[in-house]
Amino acid sequence: MKRKIAAIFAADIAGYSRLVAEDEEETLRRLASYREVVDDFIAKAGGRIFNTAGDAVLAEFPSAVDAVRCAIDIQESLRTRNMAYPPSRQMSFRIGITIGDVVERDGDLLGDGVNIAARLEGLAEVGGICVSRAVHEQVANKLSVQFADIGAQEVKNIPTPVHAYMVAMRREDGSYNTPQVKKVSGKAASAPNWMWPLVVGIVSIVAIGVGGFLYFTKLETAKAPASAGAAPAAASSPAASTAAAAAPGPTPTMAAANPAPVPSPPAASGGKFPADMVPFIGERVRAYLSNEYSTAGDYKAFALNIGGFTGSALNQPNEEAARNAALEQCQKRADASQSPRRCELYAVGNAVVYAHGRPPMPPQPWVRHDTVTERRFASKDFPMVRDPAKLRLENMYVPAAKSRSVALSPGGQYFMVMGAPSADDSTRRSLESCGALAGVACMIVAVDDNFVVPIPTLLKITGFFHAASNASILADARDEVVRKLADATGWNAVAVGTAGRPGLGLKAADEQTAVNSALADCARRDSDCHVIGIGPFTVGPVN
Template sequence: MKRKIAAIFAADIAGYSRLVAEDEEETLRRLASYRQVTDDFIAKGGGRIFNTAGDAVLAEFPSAVEAVRCAIDIQESLRTRNMAYPPSRQMAFRIGITIGDVVERDGDLLGDGVNIAARLEGLAEVGGICVSRAVHEQVVNKLSVQFADIGAQEVKNIPTPVHAYMVAMRREDGTYSIPQVKKPAKASAQPTWMWPVAVTLVSLAAIGAGGFLYFTKLETQAVKVATPAINVSPAPSAVPAPTAAPTAAPDSKAATSSPPPAPSPPPIGSTEKFAAANVPFVSDKTRTSLAGEYAGARDFKAFSLNTGGFSAWVTAQPSEEAARTAAVEQCQKRADAAQSPRKCELYAAGDDVVYAHGKPPVPPLPWVRHDAVTEQPFASKDVPLTRDAGKTRFENIYVPGKKTKTIALGPGGAFFFFTAMDSVDEAVRRSLESCGAVAGVPCMIIALDDNFVVPIPTTLRVTGFFKAAGNAMISPEARDDVARRIADATSGWNAVAVGAAGRPGLGLKAATEQAAVNAALADCVKRDGDCHVIAIGPFSVGPH
C-alpha cells in the first residue's frame, strides 16, 4: 500500500433515489449524459476518478486549485443543462473537496481524506461546493472565488470537527449567491432542567400551528372553490358558420437555438385581449396576417405557436375545443416537419390570450449599440459561455447563413439565432424573445450579421453577465456609482477591478481591451490591495 497527499473530490446527485423512483429510464439516461460532463472536466483538470457507485463520483487531483476550478466548471455547466427541466426533475450535484493523507490500494483510495470529502459533500448546498479549511487556504488567493466560512462542523464518523467553507456560486445574472449553512456546528449541551420546559413549549407551539394551518387550509380551499377557472367560451353565432380549413402561419426562414428550453413557469390565467402586435416569436409578416385574417375572423378560432417561431391558426371551427385542438396540432406538424424541438402551445382562444407563460423577458432598449472601437469580425470560436457543440452550430449554420442574422446569448450560455430575416429589427426582436423564453432571463444581442456588436473579452474567461448593482464582490456603498459610471461610458472598452475590501477600480472608454484592464487595475490599487479584474465590457470574467 502506498500513502500520499491528494486533493479528494466527492460528488453525488441530490435526491437521486426520488428521481429514479419517478422515472428510472429517463434518470439513468440523463445520469449518463451528466457523468460525461463531469468526467470530461475531471480529466481536463488533471484529475483521476478512482471510485464510482451509482450517482456518486470520487476523484483525486494533484492540486486543490484544479479540484475547485473543476468543481465550479461542473456546477456551472450542469446548471445550464438543468434549465431545460422543471425544478422537480432537475439533476444537481453536491460536491465536497478536501486535502488529506490517503492510502492507495489497487487504484482505489482509502483513509480519512476520502471520508472527510464525502462528509463535506453532504454539507454542500444542492448545486453547490463545500471545501475544508486546508483547501480554502490553498485556493483563496489563486482563484477569483468567494467563500462563506461556516465554521467547525461535526460530521458522522469523524472524531474532530471539520472547519468548512461554502463556495459562492454564480447566478444567471453574473452575481454570486450567499451560501447558507446546511448543518450548524453541534450546540453545547443544555441543562437537564430545561428539557421539560422545552417539550411543553414545543407541544403548545405545535398545537397552535396545527390549528392555524387547519383553518388556513379551509380558507384556501374555500378561495379555490369560489374562484372559477378562466376558460372563456364565446357564445355561438346565430347563423352557424361553415367549417374552414386550418390556416398555417408563415414561419421564419431559418432559426436555431441552444439545447431544450428552460422550464416554463406554472400556468396562470390571463385577461389580456389578443393583439397581433404583441405576439412573440413570430415574424412581422405573421403578425400582419394575424391582424387581418385571425383578428377579424368569426368564432370559433384559436392560435398556437412555439418559441422557435412556428405557428398556426384556425377559424370558423364547430366548437372552441375543436379550434384549440386543431391549432395546436397544425402548429406541431409544422414544427415536427422542420425538426424543431420546441413544443407548440395554445396562445389564443377566440379573442383572449390564454398563453400560460406571459411575455418572454427581454432587456431594455436599445437592443443594439454600434461602436467602431469594440466591434470586430464574428468568429465562432470566440462566442463566450458556449460549449464546443454550440460553436460548431454557429460555424455550420450561422456563418454561411444569409443576412439579416443575429445571435442572442443568455447569461447561463443559452442562445438563439435567426438567419435570412427581412429586417434588423425583426431579427433582433425574435432572437431576444426566443432566447429569453429559453433562458428564463433577458438575453443580449452579441452578433449582427458578420460582426460582434458587443466587446468580447479574450484576456480573461467570460463567466456570465456583469451587473454592478447586485455584484457581491463590490462593496455595497460603491455599487450604484459603478453602475452609473459604466452606463455613461457608452463607447470604447470598459473594465472593472476590485480588491480584497471590495473597493472598485474602473477603466472606461479605453481604445483596447488591455488598456481598459490596465486602467481598472491601476485605479483599484490606489484604494485597495490584491486587485483583480471582475468585468470586461458587459461580461463578468475570471481566470482562464
Template sequence: MKRKIAAIFAADIAGYSRLVAEDEEETLRRLASYREVIDDFIAKANGRIFNTAGDAVLAEFPSAVDAVRCAIDIQESLRTRNMAYPPSRQMSFRIGITIGDVVERDGDLLGDGVNIAARLEGLAEVGGICVSRAVHEQVANKLSVQFADIGAQEVKNIPTPVHAYMIAMRREDGTYATPQLKKVAKAQPAPNWMWPLVVGVVSVVAIGVCGFLYFTKLETTQLSSTAAAPSPSPAAALSPSPTPAMATKAPMPSPVPTSTPTQTAALTPPPAPTPSPPAASGGKIAVDAVPYIGERQRAYLSNEYSAAGDYKAYALNIAGFNGSALNQPNEEAARNAALDQCQKRADAAQSPRRCELYAVGNKVVYSHGSPPMPPQPWVRHDTMTERPFVSKDFPMLRDQARTRVENIYAPAAKSRSVALGPAGQYFMVLGAASVDETTRRSLESCGAIAGSACMIVAVDDNFVVPIPTLLKPNGFFHAPTNPSIVADARDEVVRKLGDGMGWNAVAVGTAGRPGLGLKAADEQTAVNGALADCVKHDSDCHVIAIGPFTVGPTN
C-alpha cells in the same frame, strides 16, 4: 436492356408546389443550391443519378450501406442549411431507399425497384428517410443508426404490401428523434353473410328515394300550373350556389395563412336557426405583445385571424414555431388543430420545444406571460468595440455549441442575430425581415429559455458588444449587485460606467475598492487603466470585468 440488382434512392421536396407558388425565383435558386449538395454527396458515395424531374432525384448505389449513409449525410447537411430560413420557407426532402431488381435502358432504370423507392419516399417524414426491409437487413448491423419498424404498408400501384422502416434522425443536441409510426390500418372485409342484408337495405332506400322524387316532381308541377313562381326567400338569396369546392370539407389551415378564411357551404337546405356562438371575449389580440413570432405572423394575426369567426385558435412555442386554425366547427376542434399544426412544424425542424395555445378565439390563454427582456436599445453600435464575427471568440459557449454557431449562424441569410444568456444559454434567429425583428425574437426566445434577460452579442457579420480576449468571459457583469465590489462603491461604479461606450474594465483589490478603465480605444488600454486606478485605493488588484462580461483566467 439489361437487368441488375441495385440500391435505389428516391428524394423529393416536401411542399414544393407551395414553395414555388410563394416565391418561384427564390425557390428555384435555392433548389439549384441544394441540388449541388445532394449531387456532391451522391458522387462521393459512389452513386449515380439516373433520373430527375423537377424537384425529384433518383439515384442508384452499389450497396445499401452507401445509399443510407449518403441519405443521412444529405439530410443532416440540408437541415443545417434550412436553419437560415423561417419554418415556412425551409426546403426539406423526403428520401426512400430500397434494394430491387431493375432494368437499365439508355442509362435510365425502370422496374418495381424504382417504383417502391418512390413510394417509400412518400412514407418518409419531412426531413426523414424510409427504407424497405431488404435495406434494413443489409445495414442494421453495419451503421450506427436507429430504426423504427412501421410494418407492412399498402402503397399505390404496388400489388403487395411493402414492409418499411423509418431511420431515426439525429437532433441538434446529438440525441435521436423517434420516428412517428405511419402504419396503415388495413380495412377488414365484410363477412359474407352481410352482403344480402346490404343489398336489401340499398334496394329499400332506392325505392323510397325514387318515390319521394316522383311525388315531389308531381307536386311542383301542380303548383307551377296554378300560380307564378315565388321570389326566393331571403335565406335562399343569401346562400351561395353550391359548387364542388364548397361541397368538400373545409381543409385544415395551410402552413402559410391564406388571404381569406376557408369557408364551406352545405348542399342540404339551411337548418333551423340556432343560437350564435358567444362573442369573442377580450376584443382583438394585442398583436404587439405576442412573443417569438415575426412581423409576417403579426400581420396575419391582425388581419386574417382577427377577422375570422369565433371558433379559432393560435398556438406557438418559444422557438418561434406557430400554428393556427380558423372557422372550426367548435372550440375543441380549433384548439386541437392549432396545436397539431404548430407541433408538426416544430417536429419537422427537430425542435425540442413543445407548442402551447396562445389564444382561443380572441382571448389570450397563454400562461407564461412575456419573456424577460433587457432595456432598450438592444443594440448600440460602437466603432471602437464592434468587430467582425469570429465563431471561436464567441463568449461563454461550450465547444459543441460554438461549433453549431459556426456551422449555422456564419453562413445564414440576413438579418440574423445571436442572443446570449447569463449562464451560457443562447438563441439564434436567422433570415428575419429586419434587424429589429431578429434582435427582438432572439432576445425573447433566449430569455424564455434562460429565465432572465439575455444580451445581443452578434448581428449579421459583427460582434456588437466588446468581446474580451485577454481574459476569459464567464458571466454577465452587473455592478449594482457584484459581490467583489464593496457595497458603498457600487453606485459610483454604475454612474461612472455611464453609457458603456468604448472599452471599459473594472478591477478590485483585497478590500473590494474598485478601479476603472473607461472609454478606451482598445481592450488592453482599458485593462491597464482599471489596474492603475485600483492600486490608488487598494492592493493586490485584479480585473473582474471587461465590457459587459465578468472575466477570469483564460486557463
C-alpha cells in the same frame, strides 16, 4: 445524416427556475461548477455531450453500462456537494437513460431515443436516475445496482408506453434507498358488477331531470320577446369548418431543448386580439394575426412555440377542434425543422390563454453599435458556450441569410434568428426566445456579420457583469461604478483589491489599455488588485 444505436443520457436540474429566481448569480455560478463535474464524469466514461440548454445536458455513450455507471457517479458526487447548502438551495439533477436508434446530424442527435431519454428524466426522482427496460436488461447483471420496476409509463408525445425502472441510490451509511414508484399507466380497475345497475339508474334519473329542465326552459324562452341588439351567430360553412387556416410560416430558428411548463386553463374569449403582444413571431405572422385571424369568427385558435413556429385554425366546428387543429399544424412545422420545442396554445378565439406571459427582456436600446469594440463574428470566440454550440453557430449562423442575430443568457443559453426582414426584427425575436428559455433577460452578442459587444480575449469570460449587485465591489462604491459605466463607450474594465475598492479603465481604444488603466486606478486605493469585468462580462484567470 447517419443512423446509429446509442445509449442516450438526459439530465437537468430540478426546480432550476425557482433557484434562479431566488438568487440568479449564485445559482449560475454553482451551475457552472456542477457542470464541470458532470462534463468531467461524462468524458471519463467515454461519453460525448451533443446538446446543452442552460441546466439541461444531453450525452451519448457507447454502452448502457458506461452511461449508468457515469450517472451514479455524478449523482453521488453532487449529493456530497449539496450537503454544504440548505435543502431549499440544493441543486439536484434528474437523469434519464435509454438505448435507442438515433440520427446524427452536424454532431447533434435526433430521434425517439433522445425524446424517450428526456421523458425518463422527467420520471426520475430529484437526485435520482430512471432507465428504460432496454437499459435495465443490459445493466442488471453487470453492475451491482438495485432497481425498482415502475412498469409501463405513458409519457408525452411517445405513442407507446415506456417500461421504466428507478435506480436505487446509495445512502450515506452504505444502504440503498427505496425509490418511490410512480403511477403506472394502464386501464383503471373495473367497477364491481353490482355497481353497474346503480350507476345506470343514477345516470338515467339525472338525464331525465336535465331533459325536463331544458324543455321547460325552452318553452319559457320561446314566449319571451327577442332582445334588441343581440349579436348574430358566427356563420360557418361545411367546407370552411373542415380545414385549418394556414398562417404564414416563420423563418426557421434554432434553440436548445428545455422542458416546457404546463399551460394554465384558457380564459373566456372576447375583445380584440392583441397581435402586437405576441412573442417569438415575425412581422408576416403578426400581420396575419392582426387581419385574418383577428377578424375571423369563432371557433378559432392560434398556437406557437419558443422557436417562432406557429399554427392557426379558423372556422372550426367547435372549440376543441380549433385547439387541436392549431396545435397539430404548429407541431408539424416545428417537427419538420427539427425544432426541439413543443407547441402550445397561445389563443383560443381572441382570448390569450398562454400561461407564460411575456418573456423577460433587457431595457432598450438592445444594440449599441460602437466601431471601437465591434469586430467580425467568429464562432470560435463566441462567449460562454461549449465547442458543440460553437460548431453549430459556424454551420448554421455564419452562412445564413440576413438579417440575423444571436442572443446570450447569463447561464450560457443562446438563441439565433436568421433570415428576418430587418435587424430590429431578428434582435427582438432572438431576445424573446432566449429570455423564455433562460427565464432571465438575455443580451444581443452578434448581429449579422459582427460581434456588437466587446468580446474579451485577455481573460476568461465567466458570466455577465452587473456592477450594482457584484459582491466583489464594496457596497458603497457600486452606485458610482454603475454611473460611470452607463455612458462609457469603447473598452471599459473594472478591477478590485482585497478591500473591494474599485478601479476603472474607461473609454479605452483597446482591451489592454482598459485593463491597465483599471489596475492602475485600483492600485491607488487598494492592494492586490485584479480585473473582474471587461465590457459586459465578468472575467477570471485563463486556465
